[in-house]
Amino acid sequence: KAGVTQTPRYLIKTRGQQVTLSCSPISGHRSVSWYQQTPGQGLQFLFEYFSETQRNKGNFPGRFSGRQFSNSRSEMNVSTLELGDSALYLCASSVGQLMNTEAFFGQGTRLTVV
C-alpha cells in the first residue's frame, strides 16, 4: 500500500516568490492536513481538507492557502515568501471518518527561502 507522497522533497525559493507544494494521500483517504515544522515553533497546523472542502484552519496569514482536488490530492500555496517561511512542510492523510482518526504523514517538503 503506497504511503503519503509529497513533492517536491526540497525547494529553494527567493523572498517574494510564491511556491506550490503537492500531497497525494493514501488511496481511499479523503482527509488531508498540512503542518509546518520549524525549530522555533515546532509543529503547527495549517489547514485540513476533506472532500475538497476546508474543514479546519490554523492561525496562519492569508499568504498560506490550499485546495483539494476530487481525487483527494491536495496542494498548498504560499505567496510572497518570507525568510520565516523556511520550514519542513508535512502533510498527513486519514480516512476522515469520525471513529477512524489515525493520520499518516508524508516525507515532507523542505522549503528554504533565501
Added chain:
Amino acid sequence: ELKVEQNPLFLSMQEGKNYTIYCNYSTTSDRLYWYRQDPGKSLESLFVLLSNGAVKQEGRLMASLDTKARLSTLHITAAVHDLSATYFCAVDKGRSNYKLTFGKGTLLTVNP
C-alpha cells in the same frame, strides 16, 4: 486554546535503563497520539489512545492515557540505541477532528 506540554524536552539515557516521557494537555480531548521522528525524516505513528485508561504497548514502548488528569505517558523499558529519536505527543480535541496540536517533542538519545 489547547496547549500541549511535554517533558522533558531532552533526555539522555543509558542503554538498558527505563524512563518516562510526560505529556500534559490543557483541555478535554478524546484522542491522543504519539509519534516518532528520526532526523530529517517524517513522523511515524506509534500509538493512538482513544479513551481514559487506555494502555498500548509495542516492543519497549508503552503509552497510557489518563483523561481526567489530562496526562499521557510514554514509558521506555530497557532502552536501546535504536530508540534514539524525537518523540511527539499530539492531541485532537475530538469534535474539531483532524487538527492535531503537538507538544514540542522530546529528543531522546540512548547512549551505549
